[in-house]
Amino acid sequence: MTHPVRWFVWIAIASVATMLTRNPLYQVILFGIGLLLIDSLRAMQFPEQSGDGIRESGLPFSPLRFALFAVPAGALFNGLTSPFGDTIIARLPTSIPYLGGPITAEAVAYGAINGLILATLFAVFAVLNLAVPVRDLIGYLPRAFYPVAVVSAIAVTFVPSIKRQFVQVREAQAVRGHQMRGLHDWFPLFMPVLVGGLERAMQMAETMTARGFAARDRDEAARAAPITQLMSVLGMALVLAGGVLRLIPGWTIGSPFLLFGGMGLMGSAIWYAGRSVRFTRYHRPQWTRFDTVTVVAAGAALVPLLLWPISRDYNPYPLLSWPQFDVRIGATLLGLMVPVFLLPTRKDDTTRTFSTQRSSDINDQV
Amino acid sequence: MIRFESVAFRYPGAARPALRDVTLTLPEASFTVVYGPSGAGKSTLLRSLNGLVPHFSGGTVSGRIEVAGLDPVRVGPERMCWQVGFVFQDPEAQFVMDRVEDEIAFALENAALPVPEMRERVAEVLDLLGLMELRRRSLASLSGGEKQRVAIAAALALRPGILVLDEPTSQLDPESAEDVLQALTRLNAGAGLTIVLAEHRLERVLSFAHRLIHIPAGGTEVLCGSPRDVLAQTPLVPPVTALGKALGWSPLPVTVAEGQPFARRAAAKLEGARVPVDEHTGGEASGYLQVEALEAGYGTRPVLRGVSLNLVPGEVVVLMGRNGSGKSTLLKALVGLVRPQEGHILLQGHDTRGVPVAELCRQIAYLPQDPNALLFADTVAEELAITLRNHGISTQHAPLAPEELLARLGLSDKADAYPRDLSVGERQRVALAAIMVTRPDVVLLDEPTRGLDYEAKGKLLALIRSWRAQRLAVLLVTHDVELAAAAADRVVMMEDGRIVAEGSAHSILGEDSAHAPRDDSTGAQSFAPQTVQLFPRRGWLTVDEALAHLAVPVNLAAEPPA
Structure with missing residues (x-):
């Protein structure tokens, strides 16, 4: 059994790494790691499926397919809308509003990198979808603010159902002679999926309410409310002040303290409010040394990116150039691949039932 | 005990109230069926039992509701979930988790029960609903009937005294529906659970019901009483009751078992009347x-x-x-x-x-x-x-x-x-x-x-x-x-x-x-219509056919169901 917190940490580090660097070579490594992990998780959970099984694995579509769309789309969009860069590869008549002018290789490259970053983030979150069972996602949701808790719970269960609904609507529209010819042809699909999704969300919220989800101890909640509100307001004020300080020359040094202090205060408010919602866990995963290895290796992957920003950063403007590649960064990024080697080989291994739980789990209350 | 006194409810922004002047009493351990046209207010009535109406839906309530000694309007669904288990129409739309066992434990986790107690309760409801073998299965892999039983088990995990179900058999084949209804009967008779169930197909459920609530369009003049009394006053009835009304059977039958003695007597007067069975077996050689x-x-x-x-x-x-x-x-x-x-x-x-x-x-x-x-x-x-x-x-x-x-x-x-x-x-x-x-x-x-x-x-x-x-x-x-x-x-x-x-x-x-x-x-x-069950080996499938052979003008009969 893998501990969900291992995956939360892995995903947090992989996401930070993805957003820290615009170097396409590192992005390709990160994207490749994401794909490899998805494939390993899929093979573990759906062993009977063949190569195209990603469609059957709870993901709305394959990350590779998403990348094949996002990279050219990003390149095209930025190429058409950004006139900056020295290497002009084509020109559109200036009479075309917004799009007219030079199309540069730098703008195209910049847009393609944007698309690649999006695809990598998609792959990273697809790992979350596959690796962490719904029960753990729900179990780790903060119950603090009832509507937020319900909406978050609906969100984590939303992907498989919306996919099913999309197929249903697509088939229903096809039998009316609907064919996909242009952008406007998405409307007949979009509307029923949207309305059906909202109806389903309402039904889910209703069923969760009927089963006591995020039900608060009213007295305790009433006592906690003023303190929670005060902490939240103070937190937001500190974050705002931190943001303003960043803009004032000579004062920027205090900005991170205020920003982090404010965020910490808001997090504490959520924790404090959550105390009025009591719940226990039927399954309680155990932290193993494999979880430690995964977290340490992932953390180590982040260090070089923080230490050597010159290699990390890449900007194709003003003249397109080949990105630098620092072997130390490349090698340590591979640390994010460690979970691939530590995954259980069978689907059953991911599930542990109450029979193996410790007595200390009994009062696991938040 | 469930008691409604002059209850009216209006959804926010609605021109008309969804319920008007509803007064009824349902005793403990009763099995009640709620029926009426679509949009009459059946779901609203059911949701008011656990406080989803008005706490979740919004709207204004007047009158007094008492469920298991509590007022759902005052205490809300988070408290009522201990007293009232709720099963929605589409089991798939209400599943939060992805495995049988986790789904059942969900309400127990929310109630902050200790793990050993959760373990005991999960095992209890799995056993009660005959789901023990499915406990580790993914919900997506279950059949329609199994999913519905899991939904019921999940609603029962907190050991509520009342179970409310909104059209639980609407998506099930006759055999699966019978399985679910049998499970409910065991809970009702064996465990003393009060059951309130909304259903359109009365012929499926009336043999299990002690009481019937009819909500006509507009939510006015709600009838509540024994199935026989209520069906005698309403036009849309199951086939056996339609036959009973048309043929003047008294007391009016509401189940096939009640109708069979009348049917035997009526059929005995006929000399082997039987519709010649068309042995047409399926399309011509070259179909469209x-x-x-x-x-x-x-x-x-x-x-x-x-x-x-x-x-x-x-x-x-x-x-x-x-x-x-x-x-x-x-x-x-x-x-x-x-x-x-x-x-x-x-x-x-x-x-x-x-x-x-x-x-x-x-x-x-x-x-x-x-x-x-x-x-x-x-x-x-x-x-x-x-x-x-x-x-x-x-x-x-x-x-x-x-x-x-x-x-x-x-x-x-x-x-x-x-x-x-x-x-x-x-x-x-x-x-x-x-x-x-x-x-x-x-x-x-x-x-x-x-x-x-x-x-x-x-x-x-x-x-x-x-x-x-x-x-x-x-x-x-x-x-x-x-x-x-x-x-x-x-x-x-x-x-x-x-x-x-x-x-x-x-x-x-x-x-x-x-x-x-x-x-x-x-x-x-399992797939026999009620008329066939009443008049076996006669070859009559519908109320109209039976009445035609029993020499009663069809227009004397109450409008038969589809």
């Missing part, structure tokens, strides 16, 4: 739509295994079988949504392989299970115009004038209405209009009676009969045996992706059918 040794499925998973079937103009074929037997897949294969792996589908003698879905659907209309998936336009008229546009046909050159079609479907006054604001039955007819406007020759209907009340079902039956009169070929998938008995010229039974029986409605739905599934314990035919 022919299926030959069809094998199809999803990915590598085969669903249909060597299915052969003919549809001919002017014939209504009813396709029946248990959940998961391949009925919907066959319909999808006929319109090209599922590709054949082996075999052929011939439309007027031409193989449909490679023909686009859109082109096929000009000749074959297909109504999927959820008609809402078809509707997205701003008005009903626009829905029809869009289908025509999709097929490259102008409204002026439509094979069937949209106004005429809407008139035939009883939707003339709804042409400018927003389709999703209409009732369940009206929405279904709008969806039908949207697929019929190209004047197809074949109509495929997948479970069209889900959520329909008796009146809407009657309208649907009339529509199906009018299509038959217009020489359309109709293939109807349904679990509703009464509708099948009334509509079918031919019945086809499917099991495990194969056709296991095919013949006239009399030969397949009759008591002595050799092909229909039978209850393991009683040996009774």
Whole structure:
């Protein structure tokens, strides 16, 4: 059994790494790691499926397919809308509003990198979808603010159902002679999926309410409310002040303290409010040394990116150039691949039932 | 104990109240069925029992509600969940987790119960509902009946004294529905659980009910009492009661068991009256739509295994079988949504392989299970115009004038209405209009009676009969045996992706059918209509047929159900 917190940490580090660097070579490594992990998780959970099984694995579509769309789309969009860069590869008549002018290789490259970053983030979150069972996602949701808790719970269960609904609507529209010819042809699909999704969300919220989800101890909640509100307001004020300080020359040094202090205060408010919602866990995963290895290796992957920003950063403007590649960064990024080697080989291994739980789990209350 | 005193409720912004002056009392350990037309307020009444109305829905309540000694309006659903378990209509839409055991434990986790107690309660409800073997299974892998039982188990985990169910058998085949209802009966009789259940198909549930609540359209004059007393005062009743009313049986029977002594006496006066059974077994050699040794499925998973079937103009074929037997897949294969792996589908003698879905659907209309998936336009008229546009046909050159079609479907006054604001039955007819406007020759209907009340079902039956009169070929998938008995010229039974029986409605739905599934314990035919159960071996399937042979003018009978 893998501990969900291992995956939360892995995903947090992989996401930070993805957003820290615009170097396409590192992005390709990160994207490749994401794909490899998805494939390993899929093979573990759906062993009977063949190569195209990603469609059957709870993901709305394959990350590779998403990348094949996002990279050219990003390149095209930025190429058409950004006139900056020295290497002009084509020109559109200036009479075309917004799009007219030079199309540069730098703008195209910049847009393609944007698309690649999006695809990598998609792959990273697809790992979350596959690796962490719904029960753990729900179990780790903060119950603090009832509507937020319900909406978050609906969100984590939303992907498989919306996919099913999309197929249903697509088939229903096809039998009316609907064919996909242009952008406007998405409307007949979009509307029923949207309305059906909202109806389903309402039904889910209703069923969760009927089963006591995020039900608060009213007295305790009433006592906690003023303190929670005060902490939240103070937190937001500190974050705002931190943001303003960043803009004032000579004062920027205090900005991170205020920003982090404010965020910490808001997090504490959520924790404090959550105390009025009591719940226990039927399954309680155990932290193993494999979880430690995964977290340490992932953390180590982040260090070089923080230490050597010159290699990390890449900007194709003003003249397109080949990105630098620092072997130390490349090698340590591979640390994010460690979970691939530590995954259980069978689907059953991911599930542990109450029979193996410790007595200390009994009062696991938040 | 459940008590309503002069309760009225109005949703926010609603012109009319959903419930008006409802006064009723339900004793502990009773089994109560709530029925009435769609939109009458059944779900509202059920949701008021655990405080979802008004806490979740908003709106204003007047009067007094008392459930298990608590006022749900005051304490809200988070407190009422300890007293009232709630099972919604669609089990899939209410599952939060992805495994059976986790789903059942969800409410216990929210109640912050210690793990050993959760363990005990999960085992208890798994055992109670016969789900022990499924505890580790993924919810997606379960059949419809199993899912519904898991939903019930999840609602019972907190050991509430009251279980409320909103149309729990509407998506189930007769056998699965019987399983679920038997489970509920055990809970009611064995554990003393109070059950309140909303249902349109009274013939399925009345044999289990102690009390009946009828909510008429508009939520006024709610009747609550013994099933016999309530049915005596309402026009829409199950077949056995319709016969009882027509033939003056007293006391009025509400179940087949109660009707059988009367039926035996009535039938004894007849000398072997029996409808000659038409041994018509399935389409002419060259049908309009022919299926030959069809094998199809999803990915590598085969669903249909060597299915052969003919549809001919002017014939209504009813396709029946248990959940998961391949009925919907066959319909999808006929319109090209599922590709054949082996075999052929011939439309007027031409193989449909490679023909686009859109082109096929000009000749074959297909109504999927959820008609809402078809509707997205701003008005009903626009829905029809869009289908025509999709097929490259102008409204002026439509094979069937949209106004005429809407008139035939009883939707003339709804042409400018927003389709999703209409009732369940009206929405279904709008969806039908949207697929019929190209004047197809074949109509495929997948479970069209889900959520329909008796009146809407009657309208649907009339529509199906009018299509038959217009020489359309109709293939109807349904679990509703009464509708099948009334509509079918031919019945086809499917099991495990194969056709296991095919013949006239009399030969397949009759008591002595050799092909229909039978209850393991009683040996009774699971797909037999109530008339067949009352008059076995007579060959009568519907109330009309029985009354015709019993020499009672049909118009003396209360309006029979579909």
